[in-house]
Amino acid sequence: MKILKLIFRNTFRHKLRTFLTILGIAIAVIAFGLMRTVVSAWYAGVDASSANRLITRQAVSFIFPLPYSYRDKIARINGVEKVTYANWFQGVYIDKNQFFPRLAVDADTYLDVYPEFLLSxxxxxxxxxxxxxxxxxxDIAKQYKLKLGDVMTIDGDIYPGTWEFVVRGIYKPKFKSTDATQMLFHWKYLDETMKKSSPGRAGKIGWFIVKIKDPNQSAEISSEIDGLFKNSTAETKSETERAFQQGFLASxxxxxxxxxxISFVIIGIIMLVLGNTMIMSARERTREYAVMKTLGFSGKHLIWLxxxxxxxxxxxxxxxxxxxxFPIVAGFAEVIPKGFFPIFRIVPITIILSASLAILIGIASAIFPIQRALKTKIVDGFRFVG
Amino acid sequence: MSALIKVENVSKSYKRDSFEIPVLNNLSLSVDEGEFIALMGPSGSGKTTLLNLIAGIDKPSEGKIFVNETEVSSLNESALAKWRASNIGFVFQFYNLIPVLTAFENVELPLLLTHLSKSERKEHVETALNVVSLSDRMDHYPKQLSGGQEQRVAIARAVVTDPLVLVADEPTGDLDKNSADEILILLERLNKEFKKTVVMVTHDPHAAETAHLIRHLDKGELV
Structure with missing residues (x-):
C-alpha cells in the first residue's frame, strides 16, 4: 500500500507535466477511437451481411441492369430458397446533402430475404x-420526423420526374449492425412508369438477392447461376453478400x-510523449532511486515504482x-449525413483495443527508464547531478 | 572487544573512459564493535569510497571486507540489498529524504522491507523520531523542515531498523555550526547509549573529535 502511495505521489509531483501528459493520452485515445469507429462504420455493411444470401449482378459492372426475367430461372436452381431483387433509385430528397439509400424492391419478397428489417x-x-x-x-423516420401516412417527395435523377411515396411502414433494426437508414418502395411502381416514359429501361432490375438453403453451397450455386446466363447479352456475376460488400470497399x-x-501513428506518438515524461521523471529521481537501493529496495521495487x-x-x-x-462519436454521428455511415457507433473491439493500447503505452514507456534505473550503480546515482 | 568490521588488503579503482583511476591501495582496517571511528583526509583520498565498500554499496577491485563475519565483498546484488537493509544505517551529507513523503513516511521506508505489521512499524518510527527529538514534526514534509531537522529525520531513518553499523558520510557538511553540533551529539548518543558502531567520514576536525578514533587517509592509503 505504501508503494502505491509513493507511486501516486510521484505521479503528481509535477502536476502540470502529468496533467498535460494525461491530456495528450486522452486526446490520442479519443482520436484513435473516432478513427477506428469510422473504419468499422466503413465495414458495417460487410459485418451485417448474411452467409445465406448471394448477390447476382451484371458481370461487367454493378451499374448495368439485369433482365427481370432472370428471376424465375434463378429460383428454379436446386438449393435456392427465395429470390428477390432491388434497384438503385437514388433521387434527391429535400436537397442533395440528404443522402440515404433509396431502393426500388420487390415488395412481396424483399423483407422475407431481409428478416433483420423488423416491420409489423x-x-x-x-x-x-x-x-x-x-x-x-x-433512423430516417427519426431524422426527418416522418410518421406513417406522411408523403415523401423525391426528385428523380437516374429516373427523372417527381416521385411521391406514402410512408406505410417504419422498420426497426433487429441487430445493432442492421442498417436503419434505407427507403424501400415498389419496383413495380418504377417499372410501370418506365414502361410509359422510357420503355427501353423497363423490365430491368439492379441486382438479385438469392437466399440459399445451405451457406456451404454458395460457391456451387453462384457458379450455377452464372452458368445459366453465360454468353447471353447480360452475363451475371454471383457472389456471397459479404464478398459483394467487400467489393464495394475495394475502391x-x-x-x-x-x-x-494514422490511428496507430497517433498511438506511437503518444507513446513517445509518455516515454519522454517517464524518462524525465526517472532522471530527476536518480538520487532517490540510489537512496532506495541503499536502504535495501531491490530492482523489483524500482520496476514497480x-x-x-x-x-x-x-x-x-x-x-x-x-x-x-462516446459523446464525441455520438456528436459526430449527429453531424454526418445519416445514410453516409448507416452504422456509426463504437464497437466493443474499439473499446478493448483503446484500453489495451493505453495499458501497452504505459508498459512500453516505462521500459527505458526502468532499464536506466536498474543499470545505474548506487555510487553513480549519488554522484548524479540532474 | 572483537572486530566487527574487517577490511583486508582492499584495493579499488574506477574506470573513467579508457583510464583506470586507483582510489584505494591495498588498505586494511579493523573496527571494533561499539566503536566510533572518523575517517579524515583530503578530497580524493578515498574515504567515501572506503565507507561505501564497508556499507556494501560498492565492491572492491581486490581484497575482502567482513562485517560481523559476513564477507560483504562476495555477496551478489540481491543478497547485498537484503544485507544492507538489516545491517547498515546510512546518513548522507545532503540528507537524501524522499520529498513526497512526510518525516514519518521517510523513516518508515526501510521498515516496508520487513515483516512488521503496520502498528509495529508505527511504534518503531515513533521511537526513532523520539530519539532524534522530532516527534512533533512527523507529519511534516522535508521542505517544511530545516537542514538540521532533515538530517535528524535521516538519522532516524538510518536507525529505525536497529542496524549493527551506522555509516555517515559528511553528516554535518551541509549544516550550520549549531545544527552540526546537534547531529554530532546525536551520533555520540547513538554510539554510547544504543551501542551502535559508527563509521563517519568528515573533513571537519571538530566533528572528528566526537569519534573515539580518527584515521587519516591519503592517496588511498591509511596514514
Missing amino acids: KKELDTFKKERNSCVIGA TSAIITAMNF IMGESLLISIIGGGIGLLFV
Whole structure:
C-alpha cells in the first residue's frame, strides 16, 4: 500500500507535466477511437451481411441492369430458397446533402430475404397493397420526423420526374449492425412508369438477392447461376453478400488503410510523449532511486515504482479518453449525413483495443527508464547531478 | 572487544573512459564493535569510497571486507540489498529524504522491507523520531523542515531498523555550526547509549573529535 502511495505521489509531483501528459493520452485515445469507429462504420455493411444470401449482378459492372426475367430461372436452381431483387433509385430528397439509400424492391419478397428489417405485419400488408407506398428505416423516420401516412417527395435523377411515396411502414433494426437508414418502395411502381416514359429501361432490375438453403453451397450455386446466363447479352456475376460488400470497399481500401495507419501513428506518438515524461521523471529521481537501493529496495521495487507511475498516467489518460469518446462519436454521428455511415457507433473491439493500447503505452514507456534505473550503480546515482 | 568490521588488503579503482583511476591501495582496517571511528583526509583520498565498500554499496577491485563475519565483498546484488537493509544505517551529507513523503513516511521506508505489521512499524518510527527529538514534526514534509531537522529525520531513518553499523558520510557538511553540533551529539548518543558502531567520514576536525578514533587517509592509503 505504501508503494502505491509513493507511486501516486510521484505521479503528481509535477502536476502540470502529468496533467498535460494525461491530456495528450486522452486526446490520442479519443482520436484513435473516432478513427477506428469510422473504419468499422466503413465495414458495417460487410459485418451485417448474411452467409445465406448471394448477390447476382451484371458481370461487367454493378451499374448495368439485369433482365427481370432472370428471376424465375434463378429460383428454379436446386438449393435456392427465395429470390428477390432491388434497384438503385437514388433521387434527391429535400436537397442533395440528404443522402440515404433509396431502393426500388420487390415488395412481396424483399423483407422475407431481409428478416433483420423488423416491420409489423399490419404495416407490411399495407405496404404490399399500395403501389406508391414506401417503407423507411427508423433512423430516417427519426431524422426527418416522418410518421406513417406522411408523403415523401423525391426528385428523380437516374429516373427523372417527381416521385411521391406514402410512408406505410417504419422498420426497426433487429441487430445493432442492421442498417436503419434505407427507403424501400415498389419496383413495380418504377417499372410501370418506365414502361410509359422510357420503355427501353423497363423490365430491368439492379441486382438479385438469392437466399440459399445451405451457406456451404454458395460457391456451387453462384457458379450455377452464372452458368445459366453465360454468353447471353447480360452475363451475371454471383457472389456471397459479404464478398459483394467487400467489393464495394475495394475502391476505398487505400483510404481505410491510411486511416488505420494514422490511428496507430497517433498511438506511437503518444507513446513517445509518455516515454519522454517517464524518462524525465526517472532522471530527476536518480538520487532517490540510489537512496532506495541503499536502504535495501531491490530492482523489483524500482520496476514497480516506475512502471506503476507510467501505468497510472496511461490508465487515467486512457480512461478519460474512453469516457469522452462516446459523446464525441455520438456528436459526430449527429453531424454526418445519416445514410453516409448507416452504422456509426463504437464497437466493443474499439473499446478493448483503446484500453489495451493505453495499458501497452504505459508498459512500453516505462521500459527505458526502468532499464536506466536498474543499470545505474548506487555510487553513480549519488554522484548524479540532474 | 572483537572486530566487527574487517577490511583486508582492499584495493579499488574506477574506470573513467579508457583510464583506470586507483582510489584505494591495498588498505586494511579493523573496527571494533561499539566503536566510533572518523575517517579524515583530503578530497580524493578515498574515504567515501572506503565507507561505501564497508556499507556494501560498492565492491572492491581486490581484497575482502567482513562485517560481523559476513564477507560483504562476495555477496551478489540481491543478497547485498537484503544485507544492507538489516545491517547498515546510512546518513548522507545532503540528507537524501524522499520529498513526497512526510518525516514519518521517510523513516518508515526501510521498515516496508520487513515483516512488521503496520502498528509495529508505527511504534518503531515513533521511537526513532523520539530519539532524534522530532516527534512533533512527523507529519511534516522535508521542505517544511530545516537542514538540521532533515538530517535528524535521516538519522532516524538510518536507525529505525536497529542496524549493527551506522555509516555517515559528511553528516554535518551541509549544516550550520549549531545544527552540526546537534547531529554530532546525536551520533555520540547513538554510539554510547544504543551501542551502535559508527563509521563517519568528515573533513571537519571538530566533528572528528566526537569519534573515539580518527584515521587519516591519503592517496588511498591509511596514514
